[in-house]
Each structure stands twice: as C-alpha cells, then as structure tokens.
Amino acid sequence: MESTMHLGVCYYPEHWPETRWAEDARLMREVGLTRVRIGEFAWSRIEPAPGRFDWGWLDRAVETLHAAGLSIIMGTPTATPPKWLVDRMPDMVPLDRDGRSRGFGSRRHYCFSHAGYREEAARITRAVAERYGAHPGVVAWQTDNEYGCHDTVQSFSPAARDAFPRWLADRYGTVGALNEAWGNVFWSMEYRGFDEIELPNLTVTEVNPAHWLAFRRFSSDQVVSFNRAQVEILRELSPGRDVTHNAMGFYTGYDHHDLAADLDVLGWDSYPLGFLEMFRFSEEDKRRYARQGHPDIAAFHHDLYRGCAKGGRWSVLEQQPGPVNWARYNPAPLPGMVRLWTLEAYAHGAELVSYFRWRQFPKAQEQMHAGLLRPDGEPAPALAEVRQVAAELDQLGQAGEAVKHAALVFDYAGEWMTQSQPQGEGRSALWAAMACYSALRRLGLNVDILPPTAALVGYSLIVVPCLPTVPATLIGALDAGEAQIVIGPRFGSRDTDFAIPDALVDPDVERLLRGKVVRSESLADRIAMEGDGWQARGWLDHYEGDAEPEFVTSDGWVTGYRLGRLRLCTAWPEGTFIERLVERAANDAGLPAVALAEGIRRRSCGNRNFAFDYTSGTVCIDPPV
Amino acid sequence: MESTMHLGVCYYPEHWPETRWAEDARLMREVGLTRVRIGEFAWSRIEPAPGRFDWGWLDRAVETLHAAGLSIIMGTPTATPPKWLVDRMPDMVPLDRDGRSRGFGSRRHYCFSHAGYREEAARITRAVAERYGAHPGVVAWQTDNEYGCHDTVQSFSPAARDAFPRWLADRYGTVGALNEAWGNVFWSMEYRGFDEIELPNLTVTEVNPAHWLAFRRFSSDQVVSFNRAQVEILRELSPGRDVTHNAMGFYTGYDHHDLAADLDVLGWDSYPLGFLEMFRFSEEDKRRYARQGHPDIAAFHHDLYRGCAKGGRWSVLEQQPGPVNWARYNPAPLPGMVRLWTLEAYAHGAELVSYFRWRQFPKAQEQMHAGLLRPDGEPAPALAEVRQVAAELDQLGQAGEAVKHAALVFDYAGEWMTQSQPQGEGRSALWAAMACYSALRRLGLNVDILPPTAALVGYSLIVVPCLPTVPATLIGALDAGEAQIVIGPRFGSRDTDFAIPDALVDPDVERLLRGKVVRSESLADRIAMEGDGWQARGWLDHYEGDAEPEFVTSDGWVTGYRLGRLRLCTAWPEGTFIERLVERAANDAGLPAVALAEGIRRRSCGNRNFAFDYTSGTVCIDPPV
Amino acid sequence: MESTMHLGVCYYPEHWPETRWAEDARLMREVGLTRVRIGEFAWSRIEPAPGRFDWGWLDRAVETLHAAGLSIIMGTPTATPPKWLVDRMPDMVPLDRDGRSRGFGSRRHYCFSHAGYREEAARITRAVAERYGAHPGVVAWQTDNEYGCHDTVQSFSPAARDAFPRWLADRYGTVGALNEAWGNVFWSMEYRGFDEIELPNLTVTEVNPAHWLAFRRFSSDQVVSFNRAQVEILRELSPGRDVTHNAMGFYTGYDHHDLAADLDVLGWDSYPLGFLEMFRFSEEDKRRYARQGHPDIAAFHHDLYRGCAKGGRWSVLEQQPGPVNWARYNPAPLPGMVRLWTLEAYAHGAELVSYFRWRQFPKAQEQMHAGLLRPDGEPAPALAEVRQVAAELDQLGQAGEAVKHAALVFDYAGEWMTQSQPQGEGRSALWAAMACYSALRRLGLNVDILPPTAALVGYSLIVVPCLPTVPATLIGALDAGEAQIVIGPRFGSRDTDFAIPDALVDPDVERLLRGKVVRSESLADRIAMEGDGWQARGWLDHYEGDAEPEFVTSDGWVTGYRLGRLRLCTAWPEGTFIERLVERAANDAGLPAVALAEGIRRRSCGNRNFAFDYTSGTVCIDPPV
Ligand SMILES: [Zn+2]
Ligand SMILES: [Zn+2]
C-alpha cells in the first residue's frame, strides 16, 4: 500500500564536503525520504562571477542524489542575487517606506519592479532550467524562496515609482476615473495625469486608503508577474514537471490566489513554534503550547493553501524539525510533535512534507536553526520521528477525500483593507478568519478555507468572518444552497476601490441580510459585552432590518442576529461569543459538532479519521467516535 | 427669545452633486442650523490648474446656501495645496526630525518657513477673498485648517534652516548674547556667528534645551506670521467679517495666545471620544467614559480657549457627532451626548457650535468619520439631537455671564519647557493643568484658564499648576488680591531662555514664597507617597523657607506647604493629593465647593445653572442647588 | 595615617567667573578633596577659532587650583569638537545605523574612523600636553570623555566604510578565508574581494552574525587606536603622569580590556540611581532602591574594571552626588548614600573617587544634574557627606588587599555574540554575569571579575556565566586548580568567528565537561521551571555526558549537572536557581558563605571589613563576623 504523501528534505550540498553527499543521500532514503529540495540559494556557486558558470558541483550533487533514489525539487536561486550583481545594478535593491536602501548582506535584496533584475532573474532561471530541465531526477521546480519574506513585497524605489502609474493607467484608463473612484476631491488630492501619482509613502499623514489599496494590489501583481516569468521558462524547458513555490505563515503581502493560479502545487513553510511566539496568541496559549504550537496554526494554513491552490494540490515545503532561530524565543518541539505535524499534513491532504533542513549549518544567519541532523552530522531528535512516521505513512495508504463540513471564506484584498483601515486597532480579516476557524475546529469539524469566488457547493455551514468587498457570485452561492450561513462585520461595506457603496452596502448584500448595517463602532478590548455564558468585544455594528436579535448582552447590545438560516455577527467574531454562535449554526446545520477537550483536534477523511492531541504530542488514528 | 449661541455645520459641496445642495441647505435650516462652514480644502477645485480658476461651482454653492438662509464661514484652502503646486515647488514640503520629506498625498504638506509657499498662500487667499469678501452671505472667515495637525508646526527643512538664524539674530542681537543666554560654553557649543546655528535635529544626543526652546518659539512664530498674512488680506478685502481659526485638543505646538491676538474669534475642534482614547486618561476612565469622553475634556478646552481669545470670543468649529476614524478605537457617542456637548459649550460661553460634518463622505481618508447624515444621505442619530438642542437653545436665551470662582494659570512656553526637560517622564505642565482643572471641576467650580499675564481680578482662588517662567506681573497679581493661591512645582525655576536663575528662583518668587525650592526630585509612578486619605506621586520639591508643612506623608515627606493664603505643592499636582489640597483652598476661599458625584459637572452662569451628567448623557438645567 | 584613596571633583572653571575660582579651590581643600579634574569639554575656549589659542584663562585656573594644594587631572577636549571644526570637515560626523547624520549640537559628534578628525584630535591633544605636560600641578591625564556615550562607537559613515575592508584584510588575509570563516556560501553572500564588503547596516534582514561581530571588533579597535594616539602624545609630553579614561556603566561598546592595556588607571563613572532606573532591574528593586541604587550596581563595576585595568589600578572618575538629569526619573540619594558609595569604592580598592561635579551649571543639557554645590553656589546635601567621609578615610588608612574568594569570568566579545544572537530575547552574557555576581555577593563573598585569559590563581570558586568562545588557556586554568567551577550556558559553543565548532563544542571543552551540550532551547520568561525551592527560566541546554543531574525540576527537566568540582548550569543563570547553585558551589569550596539580609553586602579586605546596608544607607566598618 502506498501513501499519497511524500516525505522530503531541504538540502544544501554546497554547505558540505562532496565526500559526505553520498552518505547523506543514503541516510535520507534509509529514514524514508523520497524528495530532496536543492539549489534555492546557490547563485554565487552556480555563477561565481558575471557570466562564468560552475555547474560541476551541482551536476555531481544532482547525480549523487538521483543515484540514491531521491527525486529532486530544484529551486531557482533568485532570492539571493550575488554581490557582483548588486554592484553592477545598485538601484535593483528595494527601498523601505522611509526611503532607506535595503541592500546586500542577507537575502531578498531586490525590487520586484526593477526591469534589470527581472532580466537577470530570467537569465539565471533559464540557465538552471536548460541545465537540469530534462534531467530524470528532477521532478519539480520551486521558484525563488518565500516571496515577501522580511516584508519585501512593497518597495518604495524609483523602479516602483516608475511602474506604479503605468499599472494605474491600465486599471483606470483615465485619471478622471481614478480621481472619482478614489474620491480625490477630498483634501484636494486630485491628479491631472497618472505621472503625478507618487508612491504612498513619506506623506504628512495617512494617504487615501484607495491609494494604498491600489499600491497593495500593484505590489502583489508585481510578485505574480515576476513569478510567472520564471514559470514560463520552466514550463518551456522542463515540461511535465510541477512548479511550486513556498508561501509563509500568517502572511498576506501578495494575493496567494493569484500566485497559485500559475503554479501546479502551492507549498508553504510550517513553523508552528515560531509562529506561536511571534503572532497574536494569548499569553496563556503561548505558555501552554510553547513546545507544540497552537493546535490551529498548521491546520489553518493547510486548509487555507489547499483552498488557494489550483486543483487543491499543496504541500509543506519546509517543516520545522526542532528549535528555529528567528522567533523571540525558540523552544524545541515536544517529543512526538514532528510526527504529529506530519500526520496532520497528511490528514489535511498534503502531497509532500519536506523538512527544513537536512543538516544544521554551523555558520551564518541560521546557525541556530535545527535540521534533521545536528551541525556535527549526528542525528537530531527529529530524525527518529521522521523514520517512524515514514513507516506509518506507508501503512496508512490513501487517507481518502475529506468529508465536507464547513466552508470559511477569506480573501486577501479584504485583509489589505482591514490592515489599512481597521477602524479599531488590530481588527483584521485574517485574524477574524483564524478565530472563526478555531471555533469550528474546536467542534471537531473539517474546514475548507475558500476565496469568495468559490462555488461553496456541498457545505452545510458557510462562515464569512470579514469580507468588506463581496462579489456578486458569492451572494449567488449563499442564496443558492441550503447551508447555514454566518456573516461577520464589514460584509459588503466597500466597493473594490475602498469606497462605501451608495446605499451603505451592496444592494445584493442588503437583500441577503434583509436590512443593513447603518453604523459601525470599534471598541477597545477593555470594553467587554457580557452575554449569558459568552463575552463579545471589539466591534459593534448597528443593524437595521428584518433579522431577529439572537445574541443580546446584559446591557441590551445586540451582537448577533438571526434570519432563517443566516446569522449576522455584529460584534467582532472572536472569543466565547463566536464559539457559541458557530456552535448554534453547526447544530442547526446538522453537523457532528462536539466540544473537544483542550488541545484536541479532529480530521475525518474518507478512509481514515484522526485525533491530534496537542497537549501530549500524540495522534490517535481512527479513534472511536 | 434668542440664544447667544449659533449652531452650524461643516459642509463640502464639492463632495456632492449640485442637485442635492438645495435639499441639504433646506434640511440644515429645518433642524435649526444657521451657520455653514465651507471651502477649506477646495483648492484643487477652485484652481484646478496653475492660474486657471473655476469659481462657478462655488458661486452656486454660496448662493444656494445663502438663499436658504444660512450664513457662511468661508475657509481659505491653504491646508491642502494641490499636486501641481507641490510639483512646481518640491522644496515647499516640510521635513521631519529625521530629515525625511513629508510630501503630497494627504494634507498640510507645506513648511511654514517656505517663502514661495507663503506667496502662494497669500495669492489664493486674496483670490478667494476678492471673490467672496463682500458677499452678504459670508459672515466670517476661517484661515487654513488646524495649524499643526499631524505634527506639522516644526519643520526641519532648508527653508527653516535659513529662517531660524535670522529669527535668532532678531531675538538676541549678538551671537555672544545668545551663547551667554544658552550657556553654550557647556560642551563647547559656542557659535561664532548666527549662520553657524543649525536646526536642533540630527544630533548625537539631546541638544541644548535653550536651543530647542528657541526653535519651539521660532516655529510658533512662523505659524503666527503665516496666519497673520491671511488675516491682513481678509481684513482688507472682507471688512466687518470675523476671522477665526480652528485649534485642536491637547495641542500645544504653537502659542495660542499669540495666534488668537490676530483673530476675532478663536475656534476649536471638539472630539471628546477620540481624545479620551488617544490621550493620557486612566484605563478605568477609558472604560467608563468610552462613549462620553472624560467629563473634563470639552470643558477644559472651552475654558482654555476662552482665556486665549481676544475679548473672550470663542466657538466650537468642529463638534463630534458620531464615531470618528482617527482614534485607536472609535465608539459612537451615547444617546444624548451630542446635545450634552452642545449645551456644555453654551454654558461655557461659546458663540457657535458647528458640527463636523454635514454628511459622511464615503471615500478617502475620513470615510469612517460620521456626519449628521450618513453617507447615503439619511439622518445619522445625531441629527435628531441637533434638532432638539436647537429648539432648546431658542428657549434658553442668554446664559448670562459666568460667576468667577477659580482662575487657573497656564502658558505655552511652560509646556514647551516641561516637554523638552520633564526631568521625570511625562511630567507636563499641560497635564498638571488638566489635573488641577479636574480637581476644581469635581468641586462644582467655574474655572477660567488664563495666561500668566492676565489681571486675575475677581477670583477667590488662583491655581498655578506648573509655570517655570514667571512674569513679574503675575507676582504682582498674586500679591495684590485676597485670593487663595495654589502653586505647583517648578514655579519660577527658569528664566525665559531656560536657565536656572542665579538664586535658584526668581527673587520675586522667593519673596512670594518666603523661601524657595532648593532641590527637585522626579519619581516614578511606582513610588507612592501616602498621606492620610490621599496619595502623592511623581515629584518632590525640597522647599526651605517660612511656609508650614500641611501635607505630610506617613514617611515624613512634605508634599504641601501653607503660608497664609498661599499653598505650595511640592509633589506633582495630580490624583487624590491635589484633590484634597484644592478642596482646602476652595473652602478657605469661601467658594461653594461640593464634592460632586462621579461624572457630574456643574456650570453656573448669570441666568442659568447647569448640571451635566456624563454617566447618563443627560443635562439638568437650573438644578436645585 | 594616610588613606590609599584620594577624593576629587570634576570642575569646569570656564563655567564660572574667575573671581570665584579661588574660593572654590579653598572649599574643595577644606572638605577634603585633593584632586580636581578639568578641561575635558573646553575646546571652544582653548581654541575659539581655528588655530587661535586662548591659554590665559586655563593657565590661571591651573595656577589657582594648584596654589590651593589641589592636584590636577587634565582632560583632552576631544569629545566636544567646536562648530568651526565640524563646518570645516562636515564628513567627520558619525552616521547612525539608518544612515542619518549625527551632527553638531551636543557632544561626541565625530566618527572614530575619520582620518581628518584623528589628526585634529592629535593636534589639540599635543597643544594641551605641550602647555601643561610638565606642570607640577598636573598629576594625571584623562583622554576624551566616556568613549561610546550616546551609542557612538559604531558609525556607518563613508570613513568607516573605507576603513572596515582594510581591517578585514588585515585580519583574514584573503577574502576566501573570510568567506570560509563566515560561512558566506549561505545565502550566496560570498565576496570576491574585500572592497565588496559593506558595513552591516541597511540590509533587508539581519546580516551574517560573523559580519556583525567583525564590525563590532573593528569598531572597538577604532576606539582603542584613537585613544592610543592620545596616550602616546601624553606619554611623550607629560612623562611620569598617569593616563586614564572614564568608562561607563553596563556599557560594552568597546573591549575595555583592550583599552585599559594602554592606560595606567582605568576610571569609570558611577551613577547608581540612574543605572537602576534605566537598566533591567525588577520593578520591585526599582521601587525598593530608588534612592540607593541596587546594591550590586557600583560594586559590579568596581570589580569589573579592576579586573580590566592593567595592574588593577582603577578609580571612580565621576561619582553621583545627587539627582541626575538623564534617567527616566531622577530621585535624590538617600542621606548617607554618597558616603556609602565612597566607602564601597574604597573597600573595593579604588585609587580615587571624584564627584561629578563641583557645582551644578544652571544652563544647557545638564542643568538638572546635581553637584556638590547648588547652582547658586551654596552647598548641596552631598557636600557634608563628602567632608565626613574624607575625614573617615584619613582615619581608616590602607584597607589592605582583599581576600580572594570567587572569580567571575567575563569577556566583551562574548557579550557582543549574545547581543547579536541571543537566541532568546534578552539572554545576554553581561546580565548573566550580573546575576551570578549578585548571587555571590548575597552570600557575602568577594568577587573578582576577570577576562578568560586571566590566570585565575588563588580562587576557591570560579564562575563562568556565559562564554561562547573559550580560549585554550582558560581550560588550562580550570583544569589546573582545585577550585569549584560553575559553567553557564553557551560555554565553548562558538569559534572566534561566530561559527559552531565541528564537534558542537571545542574539543577541550568537551573533555572538561566529559560530554557536551547537543541542543539549546531558549524559553520565554513566562515558562517557569520549578525545582525544590528554586525556579529556573529562560534557557535549556540539553547535555549528554558523564555529569550527574543535580538540579531537576518537578517536570523532570535537568537545569544543573555536577561532575566532581564542576557544575554545569543548563538553565539561564539567574534567579533563585543560580542562587541555590552558587550557594552549593561556595559551600563545597569551603568559602564563608552566608545568606545576607536584603540590601546588605560585605567586603573583606586585609585590614578592614565592611558591611554596606543599602536599605538604610549606612556602613558598618569592621562589623562582628
Ligand atoms: Zn484572492
Ligand atoms: Zn502664551
């Protein structure tokens, strides 16, 4: 019986003596790894001087790995242009919001809008693809590495200043249309031509949010077109291979739906312990799950990126195997967690889990980032877990198609809007989605996270945590089915250019809600709205319409309405309030919702069921229901 | 019977179709508004291209409003120079303290010292004044908008670098006098000529505080002269009309006494909910008054700006009518608060309360800032309150002259000194004034906030919370009367150039206090000095002289002294300590001081008495005493 | 009987009228001062215009002080170059990490790498030394003032950009060696020549820590060579006089071992109250010791700088006598503290305690910084304490050689490593040293803080809190003796270029520990590891080897191991955990360790014993044991 999921590892042969490579490859295979990801940061070794290529070492590395039975995922090295290239084109580096240069010395020191660097990226991609595109050992390509890492999607460079007005002209046609769409009559911000439009930084106070949103879209599109250029070369020179890229956690710098449209498989890099420490989890959860990560971190991204990926093909391209170096604090995973994370990815449908990295490099920025091997070449604790889970996966075979329970709707542009105009500090569409996801998962439900353009067929429950701009197709999808629906704040409150619609909300939305929100308040966390067994915070929409109050606080504030199979949250969708509301909706939907114990999460696939225990780091396969 | 106070509204006809204007004007009148403020941000519509004026729309707007019976307050549009102007004079933008450009894209993108922009501002002011100066519908002018908003008074531009030495030469005559006054022998900071003197930014560590203070004065003077240039044009071309400007809350970027000297009426913009959230109120008050604002916020500024205004003529040029967009969190006012704030302004003697704004604009930066109408043109909750209070004001007639109870002395230069050299973090003259004000107001007293040069006649109690530099006239005023006097820390501890006087304090001050403070300590808030029923914090002045200890902590620290009708606070004037001390002084003064219940404030005028209940948002007119 | 310790004071004759100088000098002598430190910031008075010297006033000041019987410590004025010099060489100023100029207006506005300023500094040093080098009143020289104050050691200027590659070429010989040592193959950071290497700022994300460490070393070396240039001139022109410099508290910007190697005496500036407020002490300690400073602050630096100083000669060049101006809050010392601090310096072996400053200057940046006299020339409270302690010191005579108890090993490069790669926020070698020091001192032990190259002979207990790079000689020293040894985290975990050794630790270290740490975790403070009567936090090293677990938490984590006379801390060495561990080690060492009451510290010298009571500000000399 063969599992649907491969195990792999990220490997940097250039870090180690050639004499070690064969032994590394042998050991990879021995513990059950079948994929190896190489090449992504190797530009200075592939082309040590302008136009002088040194393929020998990489040829030998590819042969050695291939000979050992490993399939290769080859990376394009464009995330780390060498110093000689930066010295030749000093203006290729991005500028930050304050106008400061972001130069050579680490990685990602390029501006996505720089035409010269785009040519260089195409040149090196073509060179690598020409060399290895037809190699039988190469089964997939990864473009670049973690687009946007270190906040590099937005660049305030002359190159971006040059490209942005052209992008605007394409979008708006006339500057009059732009002025009208953005409301530039306000504060005399009207432009007489596209060339007058600056990048939205170094202003006295905040720029027009429509200006900012356009810049976010532009910046995202620059990433997508940069990536597409590589994809086209790879498809030409390496036909039949998958093209992938590794996305990050809690990152919304570009539209992943758009990027994934050009890829065969969407990968992501899963570092649950680092993410717990660096993102907005409670102090209590940070203490409780320091060595496990919060139980929803990995699964949220699995379900999110599966929903972004064309055809639902996704993978974990980097899986944390031990302490990392980049979080504020860097504990080691509890014994069992590497196995647990691997099985959880499998249960959520991953094609591949690739551990980062084979062996900890004892130098440079990531010298404290663990691998499966220690810097001295001895096994790190994770290696034994990999060996174990590889064997288990062989036994498990195909997990089967997951049962459809709930759909959760999320879009990147919505998050950009709430980032730029949260109205109340921290009221983010992404984190509203995370809170709703967590509420659903604590009930043991399967969740698919989907774009608002998705069909949403087959779900008993649809949750739309925070979606300012609502496409007509979504209204159609909600109207069409029989699903229970949960709608959060700001739904349909903006058009695509960040303006409030003429009637306050989209007319279709008003029809769906049989009413509308006529006023919104944001509230500090210090202000608790107490209900019977629940507490709401952070926001209050004033709804007028036919829906009936369902959640009412002791002070008489209405935080939730019901209208047939639709529920409207008028408080911010988080905490015990959203847990109670989602629970009612799930029950009304006839879903098998049960309040799971702390730290337990379930996933029910066609062939297999799983219970993941984040308190102990254990997994129960096919548990009693 | 006619009220002394007008109600008005801020209106942007350029935001709305002309077809709507007449209906807007009619509705304004219907709810009881008589004033409308227009034009302040309309430069790009008045002059869409260099030298090409488009007056048609504004002519029609003026006619429509005038025809409906509204009187117009016309704004000069200099707060929002259009893009074409910035492109012609790129160096007109201010630079921030880090030397970064503060360019086009929002508002206030001009440096007060830029001669070219001063010419342009005069040119557009003259153009608007020529067009409408004699119009019978125009009853007043507002210069610019919120000088200093977004921290724009200080600019570290080449234009300021050029103007500052000339200002210094005017003030000091010789560079030797400047070196001596500033103590530049310290750290070899001596200059050989005025041209050597840089702006006080981009230094290794803090600059000489005398240097900084001079720059604060210079920057304030630049605002005052910028404003004066407009006032002179308006007086020439629109004789008989009032000239006003809208100041802000808790803002001390320029000397409002100086600015007001050129105005007929001093206006200010009252946003109690935003101010509560953004300024230094306790977490408890932020929770308790989230939908009301702290009970002293509006009144403090009413009493402050009345005291700044020439002849005491003042108004509220922008009154919050609903949620705003710019605070960290933006709740809606409790029902009744818009009426309460309006009546409170009336009780404190406003000539006008003008709501900001007529209708919420659905686009651009302030799209979430409420108006009296919603973006869809329907009434927002505040409209009904305006209608109600307009009718009430008609019944109330003249409030009468307020009874004189307490005078509180505040000066801008004193606040600049404590901002630059607080000696203990956050020990600010402004916030000392606010704490003393609050203590007086909790006792039900009327307070006038006055500059140290005021006559101070007719008050039973005079409080000087924190005044480092004491003019001789103030000593005279304190000596002269019979009032009880409360003096806070740092009194007379600096000369006008920020130097400690030869005898530690001004000799007149020493005579007044029959002694002096010989040493000052600042203390962290974590260090509480406990008295009997009160607690002092933050500061300890060591006084030597004839005054008797009156407030002594359980550890033996003396935080308050008494000397006849004078009390000296040697701890920071805030909290229960200053409440007890002020209460004693008020009782000794024979004032009708009563400890009001939480959230209650009173105001007694000649004809009317008021009790404002901030807990419920209600007002009691002529309550039983 | 004569004390070994002199008392002195910092004096700025240029701040006061000449007519006052003789009286000041007389009073200095009267209260018992014998040393006076002058000249350090007087460049603009010595050379008021380029090349025009005015020696008259300084000649008279020197004569006046000398005539009164005071010995002079003369400062070179290079910390405050005058404006005319900066205007002649505008590129002499340092640039900060963001590339911003750090210009004239305060002090230290020079880049250590600027050749032109180096020439100017040599020129003015030579001028002053030629004038006063042979004067009988001048007994010592101080170079510059507080190197590195206001974060001025690192400069990101063109001058530094020019000098750094040359320094690197000297260190590494070939760029290949540098690439190999730094691991530049990682992220394609390889260089083809030294000239390609930039300063480590304005990069996208963190630079290679080896790059950063090299820049720290380079920056430190620039300070050392800048200082050495002055020392050489002074030795030539003022033979027989001591040369000193005043170091700061909790400051590690340059290697004090290296600087001190060129000096006769190492001085430091002791401001216990300011340091308590500004550095990482607990809120409880900040409350408890607000007017005393934490009991270990002064002593830690006494013992640290004695260990840095060539021949152990050290002094306090600035001693806080009252409130300062630069801390967040600035209380006054408790009565008795000035005497206590003076006696504590004496007990720790100081040659001199010099109070800063004679008289508070009523102007400029430090106008709120107390002196022995108030700004009005009257005595401040400290003056009487100085008079008292001067008399006591005369009686006490020689304190005698301190008994050797414990040695604590600290190195600057180790702190640079933990600052750049703490792995867990705030895990600093310096503060680990401070915590271990405190644990030892709470037991009443004498401590010497020594570099890892020290012989360590004669100690019963040796503590190495955090030393990533271990010189072979240290292993030899630990092996050789019979001392109890305590080793903290990260011991021997890096080579000198910040790389993990091939075998994870240095082979000698592995031999010493009979095992090694194979994995390290950093943990947030929120994660407590509870033992029996102690709590550990912050870190967990996983050790494999022969040592036996000695400290085991209730959860089974091992935070301390024992191997004969060696103990290994695997948790971060702080809190009750390190107190218990150090106590055991001290007992095993046979040291007279007793748990002292809160706020008590002891020091036992050859002739005298001392107990310092920081709770009351009292000192007990030769207390009953
Ligand atoms: Zn999308
Ligand atoms: Zn004033």
Ligand SMILES: [Zn+2]
């Ligand atoms: Zn050293």
